[in-house]
Amino acid sequence: MAHRRRFHVSQLLSALVRPLDLPLLxxxxxxxxxxxxxxxxxxxxxxxxxxxxISLSLFGMWIVAIVPTRRLLFLxxxxxxxxxxxLVAVHLFGSVSKGAQRWLEIGxxxxxxxxxxxxxxxxxxxxxxxxxxERSISWFAFLVAAILLAGPVFLIAKQPDxxxxxxxxxxxxxxxxxxxxxxxxxxxxxxxxxxxxVAIGTYGEEWxxxxxxxxxxxxxxxxxxxxxxxxxxxxxxxxxxxxxSTIAIGSGGFVGKGxxxxxxxxxxxxxxxxxxxxxxxxxxxxxxVGVLVLLGLYMALLARGFMIAALAPTLGAKxxxxxxxxxxxxxxxxxxxxxxxxxxxxxxxxxxISYGGTAVVTLCLGIGILMGISRNxx
Numbered sequence: 001m002a003h004r005r006r007f008h009v010s011q012l013l014s015a016l017v018r019p020l021d022l023p024l025l026x027x028x029x030x031x032x033x034x035x036x037x038x039x040x041x042x043x044x045x046x047x048x049x050x051x052x053x054i055s056l057s058l059f060g061m062w063i064v065a066i067v068p069t070r071r072l073l074f075l076x077x078x079x080x081x082x083x084x085x086x087l088v089a090v091h092l093f094g095s096v097s098k099g100a101q102r103w104l105e106i107g108x109x110x111x112x113x114x115x116x117x118x119x120x121x122x123x124x125x126x127x128x129x130x131x132x133x134e135r136s137i138s139w140f141a142f143l144v145a146a147i148l149l150a151g152p153v154f155l156i157a158k159q160p161d162x163x164x165x166x167x168x169x170x171x172x173x174x175x176x177x178x179x180x181x182x183x184x185x186x187x188x189x190x191x192x193x194x195x196x197x198v199a200i201g202t203y204g205e206e207w208x209x210x211x212x213x214x215x216x217x218x219x220x221x222x223x224x225x226x227x228x229x230x231x232x233x234x235x236x237x238x239x240x241x242x243x244x245s246t247i248a249i250g251s252g253g254f255v256g257k258g259x260x261x262x263x264x265x266x267x268x269x270x271x272x273x274x275x276x277x278x279x280x281x282x283x284x285x286x287x288x289v290g291v292l293v294l295l296g297l298y299m300a301l302l303a304r305g306f307m308i309a310a311l312a313p314t315l316g317a318k319x320x321x322x323x324x325x326x327x328x329x330x331x332x333x334x335x336x337x338x339x340x341x342x343x344x345x346x347x348x349x350x351x352x353i354s355y356g357g358t359a360v361v362t363l364c365l366g367i368g369i370l371m372g373i374s375r376n377x378x
Contacts, residue, residue, distance in 0.1 A: 019066040021308070021374040027301045028367055031352040034294060039355050041260045042281045043274035046355055053357040057364035064368030069376050072369065073316045076128035079121040080148075086114030087155040094159075102159045115156045115164045116358050120365055122152060122168050123323040126175035131316030137180055145176050162221060163334075163347035170330045174323035179315075200225065208233075228344040241277065244269050245339045248280040256287030274355040276347055279339045294353075298332055301325075308374045317373045324366045331363070 032054055040047045064072075086104065094101045095111070103111045126145055133141050149172035157165040177186070200207070207214070208226035223238055231239030248264035257263070262284035264270045273281050282290055305325030312318040331351040337343035339350075349359045 019062065019371065019375050021065075021304070021371045024301070024304050024308075024367060024371060024374070027297055027304060028352070028364075031297050031301070034297070035353045037259070038278055038282050038285075038353060039274060041262070041285060042265060042278060043355060046274060050355050050360075053360050056357070057361045060361055061364040061368035061371070064365050065371035065375065067372060069317050069320070069369075069372050070314075072124060072372065073128045073131065073320070076121070076124035079117070080125040083114060083117040083121040084152060084155075086112075086117065087152060090114055090159065091155065100159055100161060102161050113358055115152075115159070115161055115168065116362050118152045118156065118168045119164070119171060119327070119362050120369075122149065122172045123175050123320055123327070126172055126179075127316045127319040127323070130175065130179040130319055131314060134315045139182075142176060142179075142181060142185075145172070145179075149173070149176070160218060160221070161347075166334065166346060167327065167330060167348065171323055171327045174326040175319050178319050178322045200229070224344040224346070228338075228341065231341065241271055241345055242338075242341045244271065245277050245280040246341050249283040249340060252284040252287040252290075254288050256283070256285045256290055259285055261285060276335065276345070276349060276354065277339055278354045279336055279350050282353070298328075298351075302329055305370055308370050312373050313376060317376065321370055321373045324369055327366065328363070 036047070036051065036054075039050050090101060090104055093104065095103045095105050097103065102115060103113050105111055125148060129145060129148065130137060130141065149169065153165050153169045153172075156168055206212075208222075208229070213219075214222045214225075227234060227238040227242065231242040233239060235243055244264060248262065248270050251257070251264065252262075260266065262270075262281060264284055265273050265281045270277055270280055270284075282294065286293075302325055305321060305328065309318050309321035309325060312321050328351055331348060334343060334346065334348040335350045335354075338345045338348065349356060351363050352360060354360075
């Protein structure tokens, strides 16, 4: 009887693990353990809540991993239409918090942020779209893809939520790029971006005068860029986040001050220390060594994601895997850039490390998509 029970348990464990990509699961597990250690220091009162979010995220990851990729791509139009409908509903009926209209209230206790759905729905719909046209991807296909991308990005940016709009836009652009977007279209846009960056760096001080408006940006968005150029122009206001985070990063030194010993963190100088600025906490308490360990885990995650994309059996799966992997990179690049003062503060969490349920669930669903594609390869 005991032998039979052990046999049933081994069968059950095998059935649970079989859909999962073990290298990817190991990397994710190490990242989540790292996250738990940092959150236990930065916000110990929220530790158990984050553990609950992680457990829910891992369950969602497993569910997505067992769904065949072709089924996900088949359902992509449904997810996209639902996402668009919810974004429109946000503009019509959404609740307002801190000047932004981003949430839908369901009853008295549940609140959802529909823009998060588009982080998954966008690469799905574009991968499905290009796979349908695999034999003849023309310039018209790229134009339609751009329209499919522009609608949700516009709705999210109007909430306003620039950080999520950047992530959704990048997830779609990566699919379009990997689908074979001609370089003659990429180069002019890249050169225009470089020109804008150089112009802002050269004339930023003049353009940041209060009476000058920047087309397409709200006043607070303009101030974020201007503050990034010179945090000392408002050291106790809009520049406070950047100044304190760079102090925390620099004070960590080579090995850091020790777990729960960060002065910027625990003397409450560092704002949003458990969410957007958790990288500064990590840097202060674990120093350069801790940062290199974290970056090593991220590099391993990206490498495994691209390996899965390279071996994917269909065009849709390749596009989905490669764009999902690049979205992880975008999260990482934007968050570390804004915390270290290289980029403006736009409210993008550090992937798998920052506190919060929505972000970790969304990211783990992305991991589930990669695992599903890897299972199809096997």
